Amino acid sequence: MEAGTEFVRRRVHLEVDGLVTGAIVGQAAREMALDAGFGTERAGRLGVIVEELLRESRTREAVDGDESCDLELTFDGNVLRCVLIDRRLPLTHAEIDQAPIHRLAALRFADRCEISFAPPAGNRVVLELRLESHAGLFLGLDADEEHDDHGDAIDDLVVRTMLPEDAELLVRCLYRCYGYTYPDTDLYLESHIVNLLESGLMHSTVALSPEGEVVGHQALVFEEDGQRIPEAGKLIVDPRFRSHHIPARMSRHPDSAAFAKTLPGYFGRCVTNHTLSQAITLKGGGVETGLMLGVAPAETTMTGGLAASEGGRMSLMPMVRLRSSQGPARLSLPAHLADLIDALAGRLDIERTVDSSMVEPTGATEQSFAIDHGFGIAAFSVRRIGADLVAAAGARLAEVAQARIDYVELELDAEDPSAAWAVDALERLGFFFAAWLPEITVRGDRIVLQRVTEGSPDISGIRCLRPEGEAIRDLVINEWRRVNDALLGL
Helix, strand or coil: CCCCCCCCCEEEEEEECCCCCHHHHHHHHHHHHHHCCCCHHHHHHHHHHHHHHHHHHCCCCCHHHCCCEEEEEEECCCEEEEEEEECCCCCCHHHHHCCCHHHHHHCCCCCEEEEEEECCCEEEEEEEEECCCHHHCCECECCCCCCCCCHHHHHHCEEEECCHHHHHHHHHHHHHHHCCCCCCHHHHCHHHHHHHHHHCCEEEEEEECCCCCEEEEEEEECCCCCECCCEEEEEEECHHHCCCCHHHHHHHCHHHHHHHHCCCEEEEEEECCCCHHHHHHHHCCCEECECEEEEECCCCEECCCEECCCCCEEEEEEEEEECCCCCCEEEECCHHHHHHHHHHHHHHCCCEEEECCCCCCCCCCEEEEEEECCCCEEEEEEEECCCCHHHHHHHHHHHHHHCCCCEEEEEEECCCCCHHHHHHHHHHHCCEEEEEEEEEECCEEEEEEEEECCCCECCCCCCCCCHHHHHHHHHHHHHHHHHHHHHHCC
């Protein structure tokens, strides 16, 4: 990976025989989660689901009395991964699809759950908990309104790299800005913040008042291994100190600027209830590459009279800044997106060719799936496009409906030869274009699709700083209407 993405690794491996109780195994998982910085509730839920998995496995037949199983727990600073393998009677496809564990996953007992028969190892279950919610990273938490209560003290602010001991002060700054309405509730946990900083997954700059309070924060965050460019986000400014150009001062800080220059670029999800964050990103060379329609909860409110949305869920505008490119690439996308990608590639000064051939995939789909109840979204990340992609995604949408989720995103590798086929086929489930994220991973470009509940986004409240952003806004809204009309047979 690029500079600054070294990870802290912890690993526990347990060989569990038939005499070890489920309670003991569940307690091991709970302790690992607590040690990794997860809250008591999430750690407890992981313990419950691990205990339930072991109990369920022991109801199945074991050949030659082999009742043993292996439990491996690993933590990379962000993702706590639990892999349980048993050597009992192989699970059938029907048993995998109907496993009770899916219901617990839908209730956020885990962020990701995969069950499979993986010979010669046996039946394999993978659970993941993430400290960092991918949807919790967006720019634009500052605003234009005048708040001059501390005008005389503004020159005395200290801007520097954030230290782990600043974590409790950041929590207080978050509270002053949002109360307890910030959707990524893990950011209220000191241990969560410290883990992100010490693992190298988050590089933060803070502004401190003369009294030593954190009154401003911004960060570059790596969500997972293999991510080439980080996400710029968590821009938070104490309402008492707004309109004093604190974001610009943090961006100009020598350590912040020096670290950013070591990276090939960054991306951010800018709010659209005001245009300040778009202006900051554009000034840094960013380009609008999509619109995530209604991705952020309407309930998120900012103190000082600022609301994220008044008429529904708020939309975010992905923006990308590239300093260096991995070179030309051929993308597989439907013809109706070719002109958009060509225009965006020109603005980013990178070379892209769009191939709209419909290449049907073979084999099985490999994907991860998670529901973030705090943000009210579900997310698919497809690692391999298979012939069963539509069926696999459709099966998960039943969980989405049960959890009353308004927004679903689905990411694909845009350089996969079957990506054009996938984008076209997924329209049958209501998915449409959300964003293009060039060179975000070492594998190359990603295309993001979205599925939105009718009536949930605040369309009238979407504000774009310049005509290029307005054009993308209009394209995405038109795509939403086109796909919905097709589903209704209009």
